[in-house]
Amino acid sequence: MSGPEVGIVLVSHSAAVAESVADLARGLAAGGPVVPVATAGGTADGGLGTDAERIAAAAHEVDRGAGVALLADLGSSVLTVKALLVEDELPSGSRLLDAPFLEGAVAAVVAASAGAPLDAVAAAAEEAYTYRKV
Numbered sequence: 001m002s003g004p005e006v007g008i009v010l011v012s013h014s015a016a017v018a019e020s021v022a023d024l025a026r027g028l029a030a031g032g033p034v035v036p037v038a039t040a041g042g043t044a045d046g047g048l049g050t051d052a053e054r055i056a057a058a059a060h061e062v063d064r065g066a067g068v069a070l071l072a073d074l075g076s077s078v079l080t081v082k083a084l085l086v087e088d089e090l091p092s093g094s095r096l097l098d099a100p101f102l103e104g105a106v107a108a109v110v111a112a113s114a115g116a117p118l119d120a121v122a123a124a125a126e127e128a129y130t131y132r133k134v
Contacts, residue, residue: 003065004065004066005036005064006064006066006068006069006112006116006118007061007062007063007064007066007112008025008035008037008038008062008068008071009037009039009040009055009059009062009068009069010038010071010101010105011041011058011071011072011080012039012072012073012074012077013041013049013050013077014041014042018039018042019041021039021101021102022037022038022105024105025106026109029109029113032113032114033113034109034113035062035064035112035113036062038059038062039058050076050077050080052083055070055080056090060090060091063091066117066118067091067117068095069095069097069112069121069122069125070090070095070097071096071099071101071104071105072096072101073101078096097122097126099126099129100128104129105125107124107127107128108125
């Protein structure tokens with residue numbers, strides 16, 4: 001890919017969950033270049049939880065000038081991302097997406113990898129709430 005692209009950060013209480021979801025999303029978006037996807041799972045000591053420094057570092061790692069979409073799994077990961085946004089600790093154009101973690105991550109990575117701007121990436125991820133399984 002060339003030019004600005006949306007970066008994706010997956011924030012989970014578990015490093016293993018974040019990495020697994022990232023691997024799945026990258027795999028399902030394959031067939032062309034995939035946008036940068038970083039994970040911020042668990043705590044610095046390898047435990048369950050969230051770590052603001054890891055989230056901020058991941059967001060800066062994937063920032064390619066078109067915004068950073070952050071998807072979070074549960075309560076405190078959402079609150080930590082919100083606090084980082086309020087404190088202006090994330091790259092300009094960062095946005096917490098209101099989307100299911102797994103389905104939203106796949107939709108976001110696929111849309112961003114197709115060159116969609118941040119608003120369209122957010123819409124694709126948020127639309128995942130409507131996916132019916134029965």
